[in-house]
Amino acid sequence: MSFPAFHPFRSAEARERFLARYDERAARWPVPCEGREVDTSLGRTFVRVSGRAGAPPLVLLHGISGSSLQWGPNVAKLAERFEVFAVDGIHDCGRSVYSRFAKEGHEYASWLDEVVTGLGIRSEFALAGLSYGGWIASQYGLRYPQRVRGLVLVAPANTVLPIVGTWIARAILTALPIPWLTRSFMQWMLADTAAQGEVGRKLVEEVSGDSYLAARCFASKPVVQPTVLRDEELQSLPRPTFLIVGENETIYSAKDAIARVKRVAPHIQTELVPNAGHDVTLAQAERFNALLLSWLGKGTATASPEDASS
Numbered sequence: 001m002s003f004p005a006f007h008p009f010r011s012a013e014a015r016e017r018f019l020a021r022y023d024e025r026a027a028r029w030p031v032p033c034e035g036r037e038v039d040t041s042l043g044r045t046f047v048r049v050s051g052r053a054g055a056p057p058l059v060l061l062h063g064i065s066g067s068s069l070q071w072g073p074n075v076a077k078l079a080e081r082f083e084v085f086a087v088d089g090i091h092d093c094g095r096s097v098y099s100r101f102a103k104e105g106h107e108y109a110s111w112l113d114e115v116v117t118g119l120g121i122r123s124e125f126a127l128a129g130l131s132y133g134g135w136i137a138s139q140y141g142l143r144y145p146q147r148v149r150g151l152v153l154v155a156p157a158n159t160v161l162p163i164v165g166t167w168i169a170r171a172i173l174t175a176l177p178i179p180w181l182t183r184s185f186m187q188w189m190l191a192d193t194a195a196q197g198e199v200g201r202k203l204v205e206e207v208s209g210d211s212y213l214a215a216r217c218f219a220s221k222p223v224v225q226p227t228v229l230r231d232e233e234l235q236s237l238p239r240p241t242f243l244i245v246g247e248n249e250t251i252y253s254a255k256d257a258i259a260r261v262k263r264v265a266p267h268i269q270t271e272l273v274p275n276a277g278h279d280v281t282l283a284q285a286e287r288f289n290a291l292l293l294s295w296l297g298k299g300t301a302t303a304s305p306e307d308a309s310s
Helices: 012-026 068-078 105-118 132-143 165-173 179-189 197-217 231-236 254-264 285-295
Strands: 033-040 043-050 057-061 083-087 125-130 148-154 241-246 269-273
Touching (some): 068 083, 068 285, 125 132, 132 231, 179 197
Parallel strands (some): 148 241, 241 269
Antiparallel strands (some): 033 043
């Protein structure tokens, strides 16, 4: 497969525009970090590493068309207890550069295993994935359960229930070069963040601008559609596995998702977070951080056993 010098961007100018904004956002990463690159069978993967070297490892996977920077509101607290590895998805909108396309979920699982091995993570590690990253995390958990010390699925795309048609239709419209459509979609999907006063509204505007720019700058590429796990697959996820969903989730009914998991895979611990939707890591960042720290055995003063429900 032959790529132009500015790959994976549409042009050299697009590359310059996007990376200037990306680097400006990266400068606001709230804790010291080191950027590392790992060569894999899908391409060169960029990873943002924070926290104390040698602390228990925590790998973070962001949502589709995003980057490791989505974890900015969470990393400071998590890095107090973990060595945090925030990955730029190989086919997403960060500093990773793909050399070929994946066609199935197992290829993403293999890619992620190459990443963690290349980072020198030899022991078990905690793995958390948001949205599309949650689906990739579930694929990894199914194929490499012996490597996962704790699996956290945050509003995972499909995985537990199919994504509703309303969400798909609105997402498709953002492909049109009309900023208002992207802004409207983000304000709907991140409504609980937008409702948090001027700071929340500015954050949603920033996310909207980032998303619109990424769609204009990156070359189009095929997307592996996330799958809904069969009952036996949910039952096979590692122990412990955790599911976090905001009560106002837009990709499917949060209550129905939790009900299915409780019915077919009761070993998975669940949490329905109030005043949050698909923006649970933003709108309820403190609660989200406390849940992860408590669930993964690294409790904080703000987390208690009552924070997690089964």
